[in-house]
Amino acid sequence: MKELTIVKVGGKVIDDHEALASFLDAFTDVPSPKILVHGGGKVASDFGERLGITPKLIDGRRITDAPTLELVIMVYGGLVNKNIVAQLQARSENAIGLTGADANVMSAVKRPVSQVDYGFVGDVTKEDVGVSTLSKLIEAELTPVFCPLTHDKQGNLLNTNADTIASILGVAMAENYRVNLIYCFEQNGVLEDFGKKIVIKVLYRDRYDKLKSEGTIHAGMIPKLDNAFNALEGGVHQVKIGSFQSLKALLLGELGTKITIN
Numbered sequence: 192m193k194e195l196t197i198v199k200v201g202g203k204v205i206d207d208h209e210a211l212a213s214f215l216d217a218f219t220d221v222p223s224p225k226i227l228v229h230g231g232g233k234v235a236s237d238f239g240e241r242l243g244i245t246p247k248l249i250d251g252r253r254i255t256d257a258p259t260l261e262l263v264i265m266v267y268g269g270l271v272n273k274n275i276v277a278q279l280q281a282r283s284e285n286a287i288g289l290t291g292a293d294a295n296v297m298s299a300v301k302r303p304v305s306q307v308d309y310g311f312v313g314d315v316t317k318e319d320v321g322v323s324t325l326s327k328l329i330e331a332e333l334t335p336v337f338c339p340l341t342h343d344k345q346g347n348l349l350n351t352n353a354d355t356i357a358s359i360l361g362v363a364m365a366e367n368y369r370v371n372l373i374y375c376f377e378q379n380g381v382l383e384d385f386g387k388k389i390v391i392k393v394l395y396r397d398r399y400d401k402l403k404s405e406g407t408i409h410a411g412m413i414p415k416l417d418n419a420f421n422a423l424e425g426g427v428h429q430v431k432i433g434s435f436q437s438l439k440a441l442l443l444g445e446l447g448t449k450i451t452i453n
């Protein structure tokens with residue numbers, strides 16, 4: 192089976208010009224085929240504050256009312272996605288920026304209202320991924336760059352967590368490729384001691400559950416790890432979480448946190 196590398200880069204890296212540039216240098220060196228998924232939550236929150244839109248997040252998931260949806264479409268689909276694509280082109284990486292609506296690469300269902308109304312947030316399954324279109328793009332030596340927007344096939348874009356997009360993409364593409372999924376962010380991995388910055392080398396689900404209940408793993412790390420375990424259970428070959436500065440080492444199996452279900 193051919194290998195496919197899917198890399199997700201988080202919002203705090205994207206918000207830092209130098210950090211993003213050094214991450215994109217390293218991403219350019221990753222052998223093809225590859226797909227980049229970017230977040231941008233911090234940029235959206237900061238931009239929103241300038242427009243008088245106060246960010247509301249529950250467990251790392253944004254409540255997306257109508258003004259917030261307009262905001263994230265502009266920020267994720269425009270500002271962040273197109274800047275990353277242009278910066279990859281400057282590195283001779285033939286990137287193509289995508290929302291889920293483009294070539295129908297990822298559709299979604301608006302999350303039903305339960306205890307919380309998340310608003311215009313899209314839930315995705317592997318059946319919602321345009322595997323054949325994506326396979327054609329990567330076989331044509333293009334590098335897809337996903338922003339965290341999906342569509343409902345009725346003309347509406349929806350906000351979908353970027354970690355979830357990376358995980359579902361991995362599961363869907365695992366039918367045709369041996370997928371390595373790497374989550375890059377500003378820490379060196381999943382930390383067992385936040386103060387001392389001690390990185391957990393291998394994280395099993397029972398340890399995750401324990402650290403979560405103790406509060407050592409919290410906030411945005413919870414959906415990230417849920418997505419990481421879901422990816423492995425769905426057939427992704429390897430999932431690693433680590434620093435944007437260590438992409439090469441993470442790919443080689445060094446540094447960061449390896450997520451495992453065995």
Ligand SMILES: Nc1ncnc2c1ncn2[C@@H]1O[C@H](COP(=O)(O)OP(=O)(O)O)[C@@H](O)[C@H]1O
Nearest residue numbers: 201202203230376378381382407408409411412
């Ligand atoms: N045990 C932990 N190890 C590392 N990061 C953690 C941990 N618990 C909570 N976090 C927080 O989770 C954040 C990552 O989640 P999130 O902000 O959603 O990431 P991203 O920027 O990649 O989207 C980190 O910035 C960190 O503050």
Ligand SMILES: CC(=O)N[C@@H](CCC(=O)OP(=O)(O)O)C(=O)O
Nearest residue numbers: 202230231232252253339352353
């Ligand atoms: C529904 C939902 O929560 N969407 C996320 C999408 C961006 C994202 O995931 O960005 P990071 O990777 O930088 O966190 C949000 O709007 O914050």
